[in-house]
Amino acid sequence: xxxxxQMEGPVTLSExxxxxxxxxxxxxxxxxxxxxxxxxxEGLQLLLKATKADDKGSNKGFEATYRKxxxxxHLEKGSVQVSDSAVYFCALSGYNQGGxxxxxxxxxxxxxx
Amino acid sequence: EAQVTQNxxxxxxxxxxxxTVTCSQNMNHEYMSWYRxxxxxxxxxxxxxxxxxxTDKGDVPEGYKVSRKxxxxxxxxxxxxxxxxxxLYFCASSDREGQPQHFGDGTRLSIL
Numbered sequence: 001x002x003x004x005x006q007m008e009g010p011v012t013l014s015e016x017x018x019x020x021x022x023x024x025x026x027x028x029x030x031x032x033x034x035x036x037x038x039x040x041x042e043g044l045q046l047l048l049k050a051t052k053a054d055d056k057g058s059n060k061g062f063e064a065t066y067r068k069x070x071x072x073x074h075l076e077k078g079s080v081q082v083s084d085s086a087v088y089f090c091a092l093s094g095y096n097q098g099g100x101x102x103x104x105x106x107x108x109x110x111x112x113x
Numbered sequence: 114e115a116q117v118t119q120n121x122x123x124x125x126x127x128x129x130x131x132x133t134v135t136c137s138q139n140m141n142h143e144y145m146s147w148y149r150x151x152x153x154x155x156x157x158x159x160x161x162x163x164x165x166x167x168t169d170k171g172d173v174p175e176g177y178k179v180s181r182k183x184x185x186x187x188x189x190x191x192x193x194x195x196x197x198x199x200x201l202y203f204c205a206s207s208d209r210e211g212q213p214q215h216f217g218d219g220t221r222l223s224i225l
Contacts (some may be wrong), residue, residue: 001176004155032211037219043203044156045218089155098163099144100171103155 002027003055004095006090006104013080021075023064023090028065031092033066033073034101038087040048047075047088080111115140119204121216125225126194134189134220136204142215143208145187146171147179150201150219159202162187194224 050066057080158171
């Protein structure tokens with residue numbers, strides 16, 4: 001079945017460092033891909049999305065490109081801030097699956113001043 | 114304001130005592146889902162619904178029931194809760210397949 005694998009955390013960075021969180025997927029067809037963010041004590045918020053190959057999703061300085069050839073959707077940010085500390089989830093939504101999101105296990109990011 | 118509202122936010126209860134977690138969305142979305150979040154496992158879908166009176170099992174449906182009598186509401190029912198259902202639960206909705214889902218703030222259940 002479809003699955004998502006993302007790099008394990010926790011990831012600890014200094015403020016203004018470059019961030020990459022790797023995400024690869026296995027799916028039939030052409031799923032939509034998402035990154036969600038969960039701040040402490042809160043629900044999940046959509047960070048960015050891409051619905052077809054070579055699409056680049058971006059929001060709040062974060063970017064991810066849908067790479068069909070490598071089945072990847074890595075999250076990047078050029079300069080992280082303390083306020084970016086959260087858990088990040090990569091997810092996919094396949095065709096004809098009732099809108100189900102399949103999540104990776106989440107990557108905790110901690111940014112130190 | 115577009116939102117998904119879950120209640121209660123926190124609940125501590127005992128094994129075997131039936132409970133219901135309510136979920137309501139105000140966006141007229143067709144699709145609604147319940148997920149549970151456990152450390153190291155990410156989120157896993159419990160049940161989903163594609164429209165009123167249309168529900169189906171997700172990946173971890175055992176021990177749960179749902180209903181969809183109205184478009185806006187999608188309650189999660191634990192008829193006889195057990196300790197392995199202690200978890201953080203999220204309700205979510207979207208207007209169609211492949212689109213982002215809007216999540217509620219979560220319900221933390223502890224079953225003793």
